[in-house]
Amino acid sequence: MDIYLIRHTKTATELGLCYGQSNVALADSFLEEARQLQQKLPEFKQESLVFSSPLTRCVQLAERFSSTVVTDARLLELDFGDWEGLRFDAIEAGILKQWTNNFVQAAPPNGESFTDLCRRAVFFWQDLLGREAKQVLIITHAGVIRALLAHILTLPPANAFQFRIDPGSVHKFQHLDNYTYINYLNK
Numbered sequence: 001m002d003i004y005l006i007r008h009t010k011t012a013t014e015l016g017l018c019y020g021q022s023n024v025a026l027a028d029s030f031l032e033e034a035r036q037l038q039q040k041l042p043e044f045k046q047e048s049l050v051f052s053s054p055l056t057r058c059v060q061l062a063e064r065f066s067s068t069v070v071t072d073a074r075l076l077e078l079d080f081g082d083w084e085g086l087r088f089d090a091i092e093a094g095i096l097k098q099w100t101n102n103f104v105q106a107a108p109p110n111g112e113s114f115t116d117l118c119r120r121a122v123f124f125w126q127d128l129l130g131r132e133a134k135q136v137l138i139i140t141h142a143g144v145i146r147a148l149l150a151h152i153l154t155l156p157p158a159n160a161f162q163f164r165i166d167p168g169s170v171h172k173f174q175h176l177d178n179y180t181y182i183n184y185l186n187k
Helices: 030-039 056-061 093-101 114-129 142-152 157-162
Strands: 001-007 049-052 069-073 135-141 170-176 178-184
Touching: 001 142, 030 056, 049 056, 056 069, 056 135, 114 142, 114 157, 142 157, 142 170, 142 178
Parallel strands: 001 135, 049 069, 049 135
Antiparallel strands: 001 170, 170 178
């Protein structure tokens, strides 16, 4: 099974904004970015599976690949809870520092920790590997891609943030004989 993990393209948000599970608009450059992204991918067959986070920034891209996109909430970005829509510099510095020092286990108020995100992403991954498919396309977020990389490589979740996951990037995996190979990252 060839699996392509794709991060959505650039958003029209200001730098430093917490927008994990918020629906935000894509940048005006979306059509050009989507075209460039499609050039990085092979031709997809009719029977290929296409999964997406339910957020519009992912669904809009996924629908360029298939008319039968399956959305799955396990592919959502980190839930920043009460911080959604706030700028990081608007959050009380001491509270933000407590979270950043322990984001793997700690959650923003009414949000989720990175461990929570990892758990749901791995459940999705395990379900995916139980399917019969030759090609799979997954449109999601940087946090989910990092969580899956940590899982596949058996890394501590905190180490997942050493992976740069660019907007519109493609990460190819191949699952054969109960083993997952990483063909490339951040293409």
